[in-house]
Amino acid sequence: MSFLTIPYPVIDPILLEVGPLAIRWYSLAYIGGLMFAWYYMVKLASRDPNGATREDIDDFIVWATVGVIIGGRLGYVLFYNPDYYMENPLAALRLWDGGMSFHGGVVGVAAAGAIFTKRRSIPIGRFADIIACSAPIGLLLGRLANFINGELYGRVTDVQWAMVFPRGGPAARHPSQLYEAALEGLLLFVVLYALSQKETIRNRPGFLTGVFLLGYSAARAFVELFRQPDAHLGVLAAGLTMGQWLSIPMLLGGLYLVFRKHGNA
DSSP, X not given: OOTTOOOOXXXXXXXXXXXXXXXXXXXXXXHXXXXXXXXXXXXXXXXXXXXXXXXXXXXXXXXXXXXXXXXXXXXXXXXXXXXXXXXXXGGGGOGGGOOOOHHHHHHHHHHHHHHHHHHHTOOHHHHHHXXXXXXXXXXXXXXXXXXXXXXXOBOBOOOTTOBOOTTSOSSOBOOHHHHHIIIIIIIHHHHHHHHHTOHHHHTSTTHHHHHHHHHHHHXXXXXXXXXXXXXXXXXXXXXXXXXXXXXXXXXXXHHHHHHSOXXXX
């Protein structure tokens, strides 16, 4: 280990344990992300009297939770370890063992949002923008939880801020979880917040959703250069990782939403 290496701050992944009940930082990140996102969505919705109501936001959080869990889990099963789950289908139900895909979670929430807005006759473009502006909150907390768990660490490096992760062997590695927290979470939230303050942007339904998709896909593709690829997948075709390949559809979708002609949807 280089003398310049920053010691990894070992934090117990379990915040509190009482008998068989264990409260984990990772679970709190999901709960906190949904709660803070709900609060922020309510604030954003209050600016548009013709859009979603407070009651709509309250109800949609339940839909979003289901969409995140089902979409995130199915995404992981299908994209990251399909062979294992084909042989062990019941293992897909063991959410406590970990394994969630953000890209799958996006699809799950998008599907839930499409059904929800159609049933409530809510303009889907404006509602999607509210969701997009709040999504980086969950990303920030989720990546910080990944760091606490010492998982999804980066590639071996000799940079001065490298860390030795308990699960990553003796070599110092990029703290890629913090890179993602900073780019996908904090920076993307600030960018979307600044844009959402402009009335001209708010009058272009779907534009903020496009910015979110572009920002996330660009940040994820960039950080994948420093993040250790999944051991059972490695680097795939064209030298890209699974995370980079899954970000391409998001990038294309973001480009479409940003540059299309915007109506009142």
